[in-house]
Amino acid sequence: AAGVIQSPRHLIKEKRETATLKCYPIPRHDTVYWYQQGPGQDPQFLISFYEKMQSDKGSIPDRFSAQQFSDYHSELNMSSLELGDSALYFCASSLRTLRDEQYFGPGTRLTVT
Amino acid sequence: EDKVVQSPLSLVVHEGDTVTLNCSYEVTNFRSLLWYKQEKKAPTFLFMLTSSGIEKKSGRLSSILDKKELFSILNITATQTGDSAIYLCAAFVLDTGRRALTFGSGTRLQVQP
Numbered sequence: 001a002a003g004v005i006q007s008p009r010h011l012i013k014e015k016r017e018t019a020t021l022k023c024y025p026i027p028r029h030d031t032v033y034w035y036q037q038g039p040g041q042d043p044q045f046l047i048s049f050y051e052k053m054q055s056d057k058g059s060i061p062d063r064f065s066a067q068q069f070s071d072y073h074s075e076l077n078m079s080s081l082e083l084g085d086s087a088l089y090f091c092a093s094s095l096r097t098l099r100d101e102q103y104f105g106p107g108t109r110l111t112v113t
Numbered sequence: 114e115d116k117v118v119q120s121p122l123s124l125v126v127h128e129g130d131t132v133t134l135n136c137s138y139e140v141t142n143f144r145s146l147l148w149y150k151q152e153k154k155a156p157t158f159l160f161m162l163t164s165s166g167i168e169k170k171s172g173r174l175s176s177i178l179d180k181k182e183l184f185s186i187l188n189i190t191a192t193q194t195g196d197s198a199i200y201l202c203a204a205f206v207l208d209t210g211r212r213a214l215t216f217g218s219g220t221r222l223q224v225q226p
Binding site: 004035042043048056057092099101107 | 157
């Protein structure tokens, strides 16, 4: 069965650079979520989208922005990167009618040096 | 503040043992409790529980929710080395503007041959 696709899988950036992470949800899933998992920590909710509109917002820094496109894929844009942004970034998708049941992608490991 | 607490934090058992992982939650606008298995990559969906007292079962894994006492357990019988992973518990909350998963810190299970 098709799963959530994320790219790139690994990304190394320097401080103050920008990064763009991409997420392609499971086919027919209309809701996308972004989570950040720091080393040894549990995933923290950042932001979610439904039908190209921002749905909910968690602990996303102002330096980050995200959007969902007409094909339901989503991009997380991160600017002025800081060392503390180094983490695994997961995208999850669900059906809006069953938004609890979220399926996670393989994650993008971002390292800021 | 929403809180999900898992215990034990880590557990080492031998193949064939039975383990019980605990998850308690203290969240507003609770809707469901989810269990995920994480092995160095994306959390893999195991169970979603919404009703008290109804056991969900998948092979050697089973889980149940107690909405009165605000906890859930995940049982794994006849453990195998492939069960070694971090098991994450998450509560889905329906706060306006923040409908997302709140994760516990996980239980690290190591199954030795």
